[in-house]
Amino acid sequence: MDKWxxxxxxxxxxxxxxxxxxxxxxxxxxxxxxxAGRTEPGELSVLLGSDAEIRALNRRYRGRDKPTNVxxxxxxxxxxxxxxxxxxxxxxxxxxxxxEAVEQHKTLHDHLCHLVVHGTLHLLGFxxxxxxxxxxxxxxxxxxxxxxxxxxxxxxxx
Numbered sequence: 293m294d295k296w297x298x299x300x301x302x303x304x305x306x307x308x309x310x311x312x313x314x315x316x317x318x319x320x321x322x323x324x325x326x327x328a329g330r331t332e333p334g335e336l337s338v339l340l341g342s343d344a345e346i347r348a349l350n351r352r353y354r355g356r357d358k359p360t361n362v363x364x365x366x367x368x369x370x371x372x373x374x375x376x377x378x379x380x381x382x383x384x385x386x387x388x389x390x391x392e393a394v395e396q397h398k399t400l401h402d403h404l405c406h407l408v409v410h411g412t413l414h415l416l417g418f419x420x421x422x423x424x425x426x427x428x429x430x431x432x433x434x435x436x437x438x439x440x441x442x443x444x445x446x447x448x449x450x
Contacts, residue, residue, distance in 0.1 A: 295333045296325050297376070303341030305386020308400070313340055316401055319440060320408035321382075327409075327436035328416050333376035336415060338408065339383040346385035359385045361392060362407040364414035382411035402442045409436045 298321045300314035307313045317338045325334070339345070343359035351357045353365070366380040384407055393403035410433055420426035434444040 296322055296330075297333075297335040298322065299335070299337040301337065301339050303339055303345050303386075305340055305342035305345070305384075306390060307340045307386055313404070316404055317408050320405035320436075321412045323405075323436040323439050324409040324412035324416075324433075327432055327439065328413060328418070330416065334379045335376050336379040336412065337381045338411075339381065341383055341385060343385045343387040346383055346388070349383055359388050361385055361388045362411045364411040366415050366417075379412075380415040382408060382415070384408070384411075396445075398445070402437075402445075405440055405442055406433065406437060406445045409433050 298314075298318040300310075300317045302310050302313065308316075317340070321336060321338070346363060347357065347359040349363055350360050353363070361384065363383045364380060365383070367378040368380075384404070389404055389407060390400060392398075393400045396403065398406075410429075413429060413432060413436075418425070418429045418432065420429050430446045434446060437443070437445065
């Protein structure tokens with residue numbers, strides 16, 4: 293994990309102990325970076341916020357006045373001279389993530405890790421705008437999560 297720096301901030305949401313949540317996020321982001329073949333160092337930040345915080349971000353930046361589980365904001369800025377690039381920021385909504393985990397019969401750990409992997413891949417330019425891109429991204433997510441001993445969140449594929 294020393295190639296990549298993952299800064300985790302606790303907002304107002306319902307999250308586990310800060311150190312534990314930060315460890316989960318860091319491991320998940322690093323799994324996504326490695327799984328995507330990212331070899332150069334980089335930095336990203338994760339906000340573990342509340343539904344209200346993420347709703348405000350979603351409204352401001354996406355024009356959608358509702359909370360969502362995860363938002364990704366690619367940096368697009370140059371790094372400090374001699375420093376690693378800032379990949380961007382990921383923001384997660386605590387109440388939504390907890391509710392989805394229960395509805396999907398997953399642990400909070402597994403669902404949070406999946407969403408951090410998903411968000412990190414978005415920062416790296418992956419998307420799911422087309423069926424083909426979605427399948428590609430889902431397969432990569434599943435491979436990244438497998439390295440963390442987390443089951444494929446998309447289930448069996450035919």
